[in-house]
Amino acid sequence: MTLLPAATNQTSITAITLAQDNSLTECSFSKEVSEFYNMNFEQKKMELKNDLLNDNYDPVKYKLNVETNTNLIRDIFTIFHSLPKLNDITQSKPDVPIFEQIMELKTDSSEIKKFIRKVNYDMIGYHCNHNSINEKCDKIYGNVVDIYNSDEYLHYQSFISFALMTALSIIRKDKFGQPYNVYPADALLCDNPDDFSFGFIDKCSVKEASENIIRLNGMIANNNAQTNKSCSKCDAARRKYNYSLFQIERMREEQREQQEIDKQYIEMPDENRYDMKEFLLKNYPSIDRFLLKDVQNKYKSTFKINLTFDELKRKIEETGLFTISNVHRTMYVNRK
Incomplete structure (x- = not known):
């Protein structure tokens, strides 16, 4: 030195x-x-x-x-x-986590709100008994x-x-x-x-x-x-809560993306707005198989037009990119 x-x-x-x-x-x-x-x-x-x-x-x-x-x-x-x-020398006892209420946003869909209520119901009243762990630590x-x-x-x-x-x-x-x-x-x-x-x-x-x-x-x-003991039940509850927050944010992001897609359709000229090929490629860019019922619901929410299954099948098959299959009385759209 x-x-x-x-x-x-x-x-x-x-x-x-x-x-x-x-x-x-x-x-x-x-x-x-x-x-x-x-x-x-x-x-x-x-x-x-x-x-x-x-x-x-x-x-x-x-x-x-x-x-x-x-x-x-x-x-x-x-x-x-x-x-x-x-x-x-460190000495600690595991604490019981307190989970904050997840607030619903006005822009959240009914599906997201339902999921948030379930998470809040499970996590806000969470309690765990640490008496046995605390006794071991004291000894x-x-x-x-x-x-x-x-x-x-x-x-x-x-x-x-x-x-x-x-x-x-x-x-x-x-x-x-x-x-x-x-x-x-x-x-x-x-x-x-x-x-x-x-x-x-x-x-x-x-x-x-x-x-x-x-x-x-x-x-x-x-x-x-x-x-320095930890409680496996409390650790699992923390992971569950953090995963729920992640899923809520993911669903909100998907909703924002869908709203952007819907906005693009609304702003399209009338001659291109109802094009089925454009609609499917925008909404299902990479999915190989999806429900025909889901297509019907999205088409209705986007264009305010309720097409029957037969009309949808005809329009989808005319694109040349998709086929329709019936599996156990459930109709699917399949990418070729």
């Missing part, structure tokens, strides 16, 4: 600190570092912990007076950046306590605490213009307790923390799989 140079327009604040020889020393801190120093211990600890766990390394905020101290803080952030991310909530009490989680928290204390110790040393001693000293042999260092994070501790996080993620994944 490379340190970025501080902005030239950064506001600087001069702090006067007491050196080891009891002389006053001036240290030039950036505004961010000065604000960080002025926090109390717990605030400083919480902010540093949040930055470490969320990989929020700010080279301006953590640029200290002594270069070796700045590099050590950066190394701690690099170590946390290399660790696997701890997954979140598994105890797994979260087991995770927090596990050796893996306790060791991981100890690793974070040690890293935090090390970082805070580096910052405290830097405040007095002292380089941090990465080799731990025996506090009993120090004349001044402030001379004591916590040492530094070793590779074995990093490896152990990584392994603990991986094991914890396995435990969390197992817990999440058991607590």
